[in-house]
């Protein structure tokens with residue numbers, strides 16, 4: 535087992551300002567270690583951690599996973615955490631081999647455009663506790679406040695990961711059982727990422743017995759291929775009026791965030807004069823969106839070669855229409871069963887009027 539980075543330079547006073555590494559921090563280290571071979575084979579050059587806190591995970595990776603000099607970005611909203619990460623990096627003597635950039639900001643907001651498709655390894659032990667809001671005043675409360683269902687920050691990190699990860703990129707993130715893995719997996723899928731639990735543990739945190747797990751999020755193979763020819767393909771996909779091909783996964787217009795002023799939030803597909811199909815708009819992953827109500831759409835997406843029918847509520851994020859949590863994705867066979875029920879449900883509806 536790789537040794538945990540030394541943290542003896544911190545005092546109780548430090549831990550009143552930053553997150554004191556706990557069972558979730560150690561779960562992340564163990565998950566990383568369990569994937570050591572896979573990570574090393576990919577020879578990560580750019581490594582980014584959201585919410586680095588004490589710097590335990592960033593330093594762990596710098597010390598054990600990088601044979602050659604790499605570029606680390608340790609991000610935290612809390613200035614004390616940024617400073618603490620630097621101290622841990624130095625205290626463990628990795629600063630002479632590895633380059634550390636400390637950025638005090640909200641997730642990777644100011645870096646997204648520069649780091650699009652460049653991050654090889656992404657880490658996050660997020661604030662995952664369900665709270666009224668994740669937007670809390672006290673910095674120290676940001677260590678745990680995850681907002682509704684504990685997933686507000688998690689979901690934003692997944693959105694950002696889908697843009698930041700390089701084709702070979704890996705994202706390791708801790709979550710709580712209540713954060714609902716199936717739902718997070720479905721959400722990740724909407725952003726072109728596939729999620730898998732790599733380590734699960736029942737543990738005590740602050741005298742509470744909780745179930746936590748670490749997920750690995752990756753670009754599916756087909757997406758890796760798409761990344762190689764990203765620019766040309768995504769340019770044409772915006773104007774493409776043909777149905778999405780069966781082999782093609784849903785595409786996302788990476789790094790092309792609209793400013794919301796000159797462009798409509800989602801581009802309308804080019805109208806075809808002879809076309810009698812129902813009008814649709816294009817969603818953030820290149821999928822066709824058929825509107826059935828205010829911000830409610832039906833779409834078809836592909837995941838691992840299988841089609842899914844999505845009925846989902848979208849929301850507006852700075853001029854970009856994005857899929858929200860509310861909704862359902864039906865596999866092909868469920869859709870067939872659903873269709874068989876149409877007449878019966880319709881009759882019931884008429885009878886109830």
Ligand SMILES: C[S@@+](CC[C@H](N)C(=O)[O-])C[C@H]1O[C@@H](n2cnc3c(N)ncnc32)[C@H](O)[C@@H]1O
Pocket residue numbers: 553554555556558559562584585586587588589590591609610611612615639640641659660661673676677678687
């Ligand atoms: C649970 S702590 C984890 C700290 C450390 N990585 C560990 O595993 O011990 C979560 C960290 O994320 C930071 N954080 C929370 N929301 C953030 C956001 N939106 N952007 C950047 N950092 C954030 C907090 O300040 C805190 O340091």
